Each structure stands twice: as C-alpha cells, then as structure tokens.
Amino acid sequence: MKYETLTYALDDGVALITLNRPDKMNALTTQMRAEIDVAVTHAGKQARVVVLTGAGRAFCSGQDLGDRANAANLDLERTLRDEYTPMLTAIIDCPVPTIAAVNGAAAGAGANLALACDVVIASESAYFLQAFTRIGLIPDAGGTYVMPRTMGMAKAMGAALFADKISARQADAWGLIWEAVADDDFDTQWRARAAHLAHGPTQAFAAAKRVIRASWANDLEKQLETEASEQGACGQSRDFREGVLAFVEKRKPDFEGR
CATH class of the missing domain: 1.10.12.10 (Lyase 2-enoyl-coa Hydratase, Chain  A, domain 2)
Structure with missing residues (x-):
C-alpha cells in the first residue's frame, strides 16, 4: 500500500511506522488514522516488533482541528467510534510487541496514541499533554482507561483537569511510560530495545x-x-x-x- 501521511519500513524484524506530517506536528486526520490502522495490521503479520514514531519535532499533536474530512460535519462521537477505535484496537491487539518512540510533543489524542502501545520510550525533551479541557472536551482515545491504571487516580485526574504538560521524566517517575532517555541517546536506545524484541521469543x-x-x-x-x-x-x-x-x-x- 502507498501511504501519504506516514512512512513504513521493515528491517530485520522491526516494522517502523513514522507519522509523516511534520509541518502539522503529525496531527491526526481521517486519512492518517486509517493508514495507521492498515500499517499496524500489516506489520503485525510480517514483523516481530512494531515501532511507532513521528517525523520532525513532534510525535503527534492530536486531532487536526482543521481536517477537512471532519470539519464540515463535526461529529466527535462518530469520529471516535468509527476512526479512533479501529486504529487503537489494531495497536492494542497487535500480535507482536509495539513500541511508541516518543521523539517530541505527544498531545491530546497523540499522547493516548502513544499510551496504546505496549512500551513507551520517550526522549528527555518530549512531553505528554492531555490538552482536551483547554477546548472544552474530555480525554479520549483510551486516555481515561490507561492513565488511572498506570499512574493512579490522583495523577490521572490532575492530568485531565489541569491539562498541564507532563515531562518525559515525570511520566517515567509516575509510571506512565517505560523510560525517558537523554535526547542524545534516544535513537540508539529505542532501536536497541526494538532489536531486543525482534530477536526474542x-x-x-x-x-x-x-x-x-x-x-x-x-x-x-x-x-x-x-x-x-x-x-x-x-x-x-x-x-x-x-x-x-x-x-x-x-x-x-x-x-x-x-
């Protein structure tokens, strides 16, 4: 399949899916969600580990509020059920380990896209932001399910209500992610982790x-x-x-x- 919003590469058992709208901080569109669904499903059949990361300075800034496919008749309930749920389910049910290599900002649904993966490795300069209440919404894309189960009710509630940035180091300390890595070591580290899983049982x-x-x-x-x-x-x-x-x-x- 030819992808327009992401790139897909397979090497030595590692499927690397890179969100590729750097000028939009890899914001999610209808097309990108569909392509992630297809790419992850495909990777689960041919790879031994799947890595999801972002091009440029962000991992994913969440929903693209200017996405023309949704702008004319914005129905958030339909969008979540018909577009987000299949994408997230593909990641969660992927038969091989999934890694989110969070290279920068992970905001809104972008944060929860990362948290849907089995392991989250973040660069030290990255951050996670449940930005939803800033525009009158609630955390979605599985955030209300994952956060209380990883970092506890108190931190999850604060993240949802205050919509503060959570640094990679905080996320690591709170148990939200697997590890935060110094920026200079980030690329080497996630690749080493991916290689370990790709050659494992x-x-x-x-x-x-x-x-x-x-x-x-x-x-x-x-x-x-x-x-x-x-x-x-x-x-x-x-x-x-x-x-x-x-x-x-x-x-x-x-x-x-x-």
Missing part, C-alpha cells in the same frame, strides 16, 4: 501481552488460570526448548519466534 511476548491485559478484568483465581493456560502453550514452543538448551549450554539463545 515472539510467542511468549504475545502471551505476556494477553495475560497482563487480561489482569485488568480478572480476579486472582481467573488470572492464575489464565497464566497456567498460556504458560502451557509457551512450554510447547520451539523457543522455550531453545531457551532452556541455551541456558544449559551457557550461550545466548537463538529465538526463531515460534
């Missing part, structure tokens, strides 16, 4: 994603049952056998992702 990663996400709805008994079921399946994989053999032979495992 892909089936185990997929199972870990399912089990951890299921825990939000399960009681302890159900979660232990889920763990047992998924671990049983992992124990039948070639990667498990390779991992054990490599441990015994005191060498680095050569995982094939199966």
Whole structure:
C-alpha cells in the first residue's frame, strides 16, 4: 500500500511506522488514522516488533482541528467510534510487541496514541499533554482507561483537569511510560530495545501481552488460570526448548519466534 501521511519500513524484524506530517506536528486526520490502522495490521503479520514514531519535532499533536474530512460535519462521537477505535484496537491487539518512540510533543489524542502501545520510550525533551479541557472536551482515545491504571487516580485526574504538560521524566517517575532517555541517546536506545524484541521469543511476548491485559478484568483465581493456560502453550514452543538448551549450554539463545 502507498501511504501519504506516514512512512513504513521493515528491517530485520522491526516494522517502523513514522507519522509523516511534520509541518502539522503529525496531527491526526481521517486519512492518517486509517493508514495507521492498515500499517499496524500489516506489520503485525510480517514483523516481530512494531515501532511507532513521528517525523520532525513532534510525535503527534492530536486531532487536526482543521481536517477537512471532519470539519464540515463535526461529529466527535462518530469520529471516535468509527476512526479512533479501529486504529487503537489494531495497536492494542497487535500480535507482536509495539513500541511508541516518543521523539517530541505527544498531545491530546497523540499522547493516548502513544499510551496504546505496549512500551513507551520517550526522549528527555518530549512531553505528554492531555490538552482536551483547554477546548472544552474530555480525554479520549483510551486516555481515561490507561492513565488511572498506570499512574493512579490522583495523577490521572490532575492530568485531565489541569491539562498541564507532563515531562518525559515525570511520566517515567509516575509510571506512565517505560523510560525517558537523554535526547542524545534516544535513537540508539529505542532501536536497541526494538532489536531486543525482534530477536526474542515472539510467542511468549504475545502471551505476556494477553495475560497482563487480561489482569485488568480478572480476579486472582481467573488470572492464575489464565497464566497456567498460556504458560502451557509457551512450554510447547520451539523457543522455550531453545531457551532452556541455551541456558544449559551457557550461550545466548537463538529465538526463531515460534
């Protein structure tokens, strides 16, 4: 597929999806949401890890309020249901690990696009901003679901009501993201993290994603049952056998992702 609002590259198991509207700080349009959906779905079938990042100085500044596709008849409920939900679901349900490499501003729906990924790595100069109340709206794109579960109710409520910038370092300290990295080391770090996942036990990663996400709805008994079921399946994989053999032979495992 030819993309107009993003670029797609596949190298050594890593699918790199770069939002590519730098003049608009990679603001989300109807077309971009559709292209992200398609790109992530495609990447999940051919890659072993997916990285989402932004071109230029921003990761994503949120909804493009000047998007002509929505401007004539602005229906936010329809837009969220028909455009945001499929895009976010593609990321959340992606069968391989997803990384948001947040290179700059992540605001509004752009912040929550990043938070939909399994791992968020941000440059030290990046920030997260739930800007919605500045224009009379509420956080959407899954923000009200993810934030209380990652950084707690108090921080989530403050982020929503005050619409203050949250620096990458704050986000790291509060548990909102995986790590904040010095700007000079950012590119090297996220690429190293992506390479680690791309050469890891892909089936185990997929199972870990399912089990951890299921825990939000399960009681302890159900979660232990889920763990047992998924671990049983992992124990039948070639990667498990390779991992054990490599441990015994005191060498680095050569995982094939199966």
